[in-house]
Structures are given as structure tokens and as C-alpha cells.
Amino acid sequence: MAHTKTGAAHRGNRDSVSKRLGVKIYGGQKAFPGNILIRQRGTQHHPGPGVKMGKDFTVYAIKEGIVRFNQKWGRKVVSVGG
Numbered sequence: 001m002a003h004t005k006t007g008a009a010h011r012g013n014r015d016s017v018s019k020r021l022g023v024k025i026y027g028g029q030k031a032f033p034g035n036i037l038i039r040q041r042g043t044q045h046h047p048g049p050g051v052k053m054g055k056d057f058t059v060y061a062i063k064e065g066i067v068r069f070n071q072k073w074g075r076k077v078v079s080v081g082g
Contacts, residue, residue, distance in 0.1 A: 027069045031061040031080050038078065048072070048079030 021039045025031050038045050038059040047053045048070070050063045061067075065080040 025061075025067050027067050029067055030065070031067050032064050033062055035061045037061060037067060037080075045069075045076045045078050048077040050080035051078050 019039075019041075021041065023038050025035055025037050031037060036058055037051065040057050040059070042057060043053075045059055047059055048068075050061060050065055051059055052062050053059055059078050061080045063080055065082050068079045068081065070077050070079065
């Protein structure tokens with residue numbers, strides 16, 4: 001049998017595909033209804049006025065306006081407004 005198994009250096013040498021998380025539309029930029037503002041795991045940022053959160057914690061705009069990042073009660077809050 002001329003077969004040799006791969007060495008131990010190759011085993012477990014795989015990397016996961018990146019999930020492309022993070023802020024997609026930054027503060028001061030214009031957002032339209034349905035635009036994704038942030039993709040995140042958990043609630044690093046909370047929705048404010050003009051913004052909703054999806055079941056996978058994606059924060060998206062529900063109205064047109066300028067994106068604003070603020071803090072309220074120690075939480076990072078994202079809002080969209082005029």
C-alpha cells in the first residue's frame with residue numbers, strides 16, 4: 001500500500017467563513033426604509049426612533065433620514081431622523 005495519510009499539521013487547519021458583521025451605514029449618512037444599518041450578534045446597538053431590529057439582531061431603518069449614534073441609559077442607540 002503506497003498510501004500515506006495526511007500529517008497532523010493539516011488536520012483542524014480550516015477557517016470559518018467570515019459573517020460580514022458590523023456597521024453598514026455610518027452616522028451622518030442618509031438611510032432609506034429597509035436599509036441595513038448594522039449586522040451584529042446580540043444587542044451591542046439598540047434601535048431608537050426610525051429603526052427596528054430583526055430576529056437575528058440586524059438593525060434596519062424604517063424611515064428615510066440621517067443616521068445618528070447616541071447613548072441612552074448606558075446603551076448604544078441607533079436612530080434615523082430628519
